[in-house]
Amino acid sequence: MATIEKSLTHEKEQASLWDVERIRADFPVLRQTVNGKPLVYLDNAASSQVPQVVIERGSMYLEQEHSNIHRGVHYLSQKATTAYEGARETVKRFINARESKECIFVRGTTEGINLVMHGYGRKFISAGDEIIISAMEHHANIVPWQMLCEEKAAGLRVIPMNDAGELLLDEYEGLLNERTKLVAVSHVSNALGTINPIKSMIESAHKYGVPVLIDGAQGAPHMIVDVQDLDCDFYAFSGHKMFAPTGSGVVYGKARLLEQMNPFQGGGDMIKSVTFEKTIFADLPNKFEAGTPAIASQIGLGAAIDYLNSISREHAAAYEHELLRYATERLSGIEGVRIIGTARDKASVLSFVIDEVHPHDIGTILDQEGIAVRAGHHCAQPVMQRFNVPATARASFAFYNTREEVNVLANTIERVIEIFS
Amino acid sequence: MSELSELYQQVILDHNKKPRNFRKLETANHSAEGYNPLCGDQLTVYLKLEDQAVKDVTFEGSGCAISKAAASMMTQALKGKNKQEAEKLFTEFHRMVTGELDEEKTPNDLGNLKIFAGVREFPVRVKCATLAWHTMHAALNNQELVSTE
Incomplete structure (x- = not known):
């Protein structure tokens, strides 16, 4: 006391x-x-509001750097690429990832979870397998898994909660078994505000060799996130809930897993070479970033993190x-x-x-x-x-x-x- | 708070608290379910039609004060009307709450339903006010499910 x-x-x-x-x-x-x-x-x-420094960083990009990233040999493209990849470095430090290539830029948490569902779930989950989610998930961390379970004839298991809105951890331990292939749970509940004890939940899942995805949409804006300390396998969050523009977001994944996964979308920028017979995919992180991303927004996310770091x-x-x-x-x-x-x-x-x-x-x-x-x-x-x-x-x-x-x-x-x- | 008191008038608050014809109608020969996925409002409208006339009409479900009061007052307004009159009232009501009809200047049959005119100052609430009407329209035309999204 x-x-x-x-x-x-x-x-x-x-x-x-x-x-x-x-x-x-x-x-x-x-x-x-x-x-x-x-x-x-x-x-x-x-959606949280955007500080002046983030607005100014976005304007500066549009006024002085706007151009498509990667592959460009010209001055502006190089500037844009440097800023965009710089934002990735900032994200890497923000969540303490081992390498910046583990930070995949996505449109937001929803896209991040869908990326893991398509890239990991569709490749590694099959009939009779089980996915565990919790009773307090946002639809973004329910529906993709339901779609996958339907497609693969896998089972969806739900960790129940008590009347206060706390997960019943004993029940969770009981749900884990050799059929479990993935745990997907939120860091902080968007509807209830509950902070889940994700570190110990991850540890429990790992005893069964089960990877864990954390929906960090409400976690990243309010908590210090250290993906190495948590030892989570995936962590997805949105920029627009943490003082950056909409269209920015990140899904972190352990490099070992991301490398084994299927790409999410196919297209430009995610390839090494294309012939009509065969495409060789790009290395991380580009493998997961087909097409032109929301460059200004992701640079804005980098600026928002700089802002957060500046205010304690x-x-x-x-x-x-x-x-x-x-x-x-x-x-x-x-x-x-x-x-x-x-x-x-x-x-x-x-x-x-x-x-x-x-x-x-x-x-x-x-x-x-x-x-x-x-x-x-x-x-x-x-x-x-x-x-x-x-x-x-x-x-x-x-x-x-x-x-x-x-x-x-x-x-x-x-x-x-x-x-x- | 003047726009607010236009919206939440005593009559509306009263119908919200004590909705009229708020029950399942066992003798209904037409019914439909209406959803407003945005708010989670859900209601069922029951109609008993005889010779193209509304003999009886009731509703049940849950929703905000505006949707509940609108449903309650709709059932009162519809009783005894024929199908054509019911559809006309729906059109007038819809036009009024979306600001297309000036209920004071253009002749209409809205009567005490004019109390919902204040809804037009709250565009996001238009769906609440019209949910029961859309559902009634669906029931009249033998559709079973309607959504305002």
Whole structure:
């Protein structure tokens, strides 16, 4: 108990070091009003905002470097290639990959998971095999595996969770067996905010020689990710949820696995040589990057990581955690509000329902006050079914949100209850 | 909050709380299920048609206040109407909430359904208001499933 109190105090101290107004000044989009009220942006789990330095890096590319990458002998193409490959190096350091070629650029987490499904799953999974996912997955980490299971006559197994939204790890251990060929689980749940103990889950899977894919869409923006320490086999994340433009994203894979896998898409840039008889595929990472990628967006992702590195991620995480704690306390104190997802370890996400008020009505009323939240099933319909709600309203925080914004949210929720009483 | 009070008027809130004709209709000879995948709204509309006239109409399901109130008030408005009148009302309602029909200037049969005019200020909620109507239209025309996506 004493250590928990000590770490809480430590966290509060760190959070108090955070100069949120200085940080907010880095994000031009936050300066606007919506319906005459200051924008309160609490939809960060869907898409986070972009700091000025990332916008400027994108503009600079378009103004001074825009050209197609690789193979170009001319000046601009070389500049673009250097910037694009530079972003890959930045990503490599960000997640501590062994080699930058293990960082495949994709459109986002969804494409990353689909790449592994096609490249790894379709090659190595066959009839009677089993894939394990969890009860709290986003549709992006359910549907591709379901499609694969259907195609291969393989089985999909689901790790259940308790009423707090925590995975039942004993059940998980029981699901692992010699038929298991892949585990695919989220780092942080987008609908509940639960942080899963992925390191120990990976260790368990590896006892059976089973590779593990982590859906890091909500993990990468809020957690320090070290793929070597985690020893995960694949880790997919999206740029637009971590302060970069849409169209950027990464799927990390261990080189040994990526090399064995089939390519994802065929086309230009992913080949060494092509004849009508045979194509020899390119080495990593190009083997998985057919066609012209979202060059400006991926360079933007590199700039977003540079930004994150410049602001102390540890302090940012502590501040976010304290903000989530405060928001949880405020909303729990309102009669009629029920929080969905009360796991001990949570990040960023506060999902809630109000008795007798549909989340879409909550969303509309909050929007009138300039508050952006998401209302719906959050692409996690099985989670909604598990908690027996049609949908939830979800506030999700970033390190630029403030306690004052939480107060505006709480006060407006009280107003919602008043309207519907 | 003026646009908001236009949207969430007392009558709408009342129908949301106490939806009318909110039950399965055992004697129905037409029914259809409507989904709004965006919101997760789901409802079933039951119709009992006799000689092309709506003898009875009910609904059940779950959804937001706007979709529930719209369904509730729709059932009240449709009772006794013939098929043609029901379709005309659907068209007028749809045109009103999408801003194509000025319910105060153009003659229409909307009556107390005009209360939903405020929905046009909230484009993302138009689907909520029209879900029951689309579903009713599908039931009238013997389609079993309708989605607003």
